Amino acid sequence: GNSVTQMEGPVTLSEEAFLTINCTYTATGYPSLFWYVQYPGEGLQLLLKATKADDKGSNKGFEATYRKETTSFHLEKGSVQVSDSAVYFCALSAPPFFYKLSFGAGTTVTVRA
Amino acid sequence: DGGITQSPKYLFRKEGQNVTLSCEQNLNHDAMYWYRQDPGQGLRLIYYSQIVNDFQKGDIAEGYSVSREKKESFPLTVTSAQKNPTAFYLCASTPRGDGDGGRIHEQYFGPGTRLTVT
Numbered sequence: 001g002n003s004v005t006q007m008e009g010p011v012t013l014s015e016e017a018f019l020t021i022n023c024t025y026t027a028t029g030y031p032s033l034f035w036y037v038q039y040p041g042e043g044l045q046l047l048l049k050a051t052k053a054d055d056k057g058s059n060k061g062f063e064a065t066y067r068k069e070t071t072s073f074h075l076e077k078g079s080v081q082v083s084d085s086a087v088y089f090c091a092l093s094a095p096p097f098f099y100k101l102s103f104g105a106g107t108t109v110t111v112r113a
Numbered sequence: 114d115g116g117i118t119q120s121p122k123y124l125f126r127k128e129g130q131n132v133t134l135s136c137e138q139n140l141n142h143d144a145m146y147w148y149r150q151d152p153g154q155g156l157r158l159i160y161y162s163q164i165v166n167d168f169q170k171g172d173i174a175e176g177y178s179v180s181r182e183k184k185e186s187f188p189l190t191v192t193s194a195q196k197n198p199t200a201f202y203l204c205a206s207t208p209r210g211d212g213d214g215g216r217i218h219e220q221y222f223g224p225g226t227r228l229t230v231t
Contacts, residue, residue, distance in 0.1 A: 004155075034219075043117075043203055043222035044156075089155060099144055099163065099207055100171075101220060103155035 002027045006090045006104035013080055013111050021075040021107045023064075023090035031094035033057075033066055033073040034101070038087040047075075047088070080111045115140045117223035119204050124228045126198075134189045134226045136204035143209050145187035146220065149173060150201040159202075162187055191228065198230045 007022040025031065032051045036044040048057030053068035064075045073090060090104040117138045126132045138145065144163045148156040158171030162181040176195025181187055191198045204223040 036222075041224075043119075043224045044205075044220075045222070046219045049219070099161070099209075100158065101156075103157075105153055105155040 002031065002092060002094050002102040004090050004092055004102055004104035006088075006107055008105070008107070010108040010110060013109070015082060015111055015113050016079045017111075019075075019077045019080045019084070019109065021088055021090075021109070023073045023075065023104060025071050025073065025090075025092050027071075027092055027094040027102075029095040030068075031092040032098070033064070034091040034093075035062070035064055035073070035075050036089040036091060036103075038089065038106070040086070044089065080109075082111045082113050085109060085111045117204055117206060117221055119202075119223040119226050122224065122226060124226055126228070126230050128230055129193045130230075131193060132191050132198075132228065132230075134191065134202055134204075134228070136187045136189065136223060138185055138187075138204075138206045138221075138223075140206060140208075140221060141184070142206035142221070143184070144207045145181070146205040146207075147171075147177075147179065147187070147189045148203045148205065150203060150225075156203065159189065191230075198228060200228060202226045202228060 003026045005024050034049045035047040037047045038044045048059040050057040050066035056065045062077045064073050087106045087108050089106045091101045120135045146161040147159040157173050160179040162168035165184050178190045203225045205220040
């Protein structure tokens with residue numbers, strides 16, 4: 001079956017530090033990959049996505065590259081801000097059930113001023 | 114503004130009572146989903162509906178029921194048979210429910226309902 005493994009948190013950083021959250025996956029076929037972000041007390045928002053190998057998704061300074069050879073989709077940001085404090089989820093959807101998302105456990109990130 | 118609304122934000126119930134969580138969307142999306150979120154476990158799919166008057170069980174459907182009588186509404190009932198109902202419940206939707214020929218659709222999430230059963 002499909003599954004996503006992401007690094008355990010919590011992660012605590014200082015402002016302007018570099019952030020990386022590892023995500024690896026197991027899937028049948030060629031999945032699409034997503035990073036969602038959840039701010040405290042809210043639902044999930046799509047942060048970025050990639051639909052084929054070597055695609056790079058990017059948004060709000062975050063980036064992730066779809067690496068088929070290592071089955072990975074690591075999230076990175078070069079300089080975090082306090083407002084980036086949130087829970088980050090890696091997720092995938094794979095054929096034939098594209099409408100079903102499989103989520104990682106989530107990584108809590110706290111950025112201190 | 115288009116989006117998904119879930120109400121209420123916080124819900125408290127006594128053990129043994131059924132409770133219904135509301136999810137409404139005005140995005141004109143065909144497909145809707147219910148997830149359960151527990152600390153450290155990510156999101157797990159409870160039920161999903163690809164089209165009106167049709168729905169399927171997800172990975173953890175036991176103790177839950179749904180209906181999809183209208184395109185914009187997908188209420189979830191947490192029954193007394195659900196052994197551990199206390200959780201954060203999230204509703205989501207996508208424009209299409211059939212994969213749209215392989216085209217990927219973002220799932221749009223509501224703000225969630227936190228249910229506490231004592």
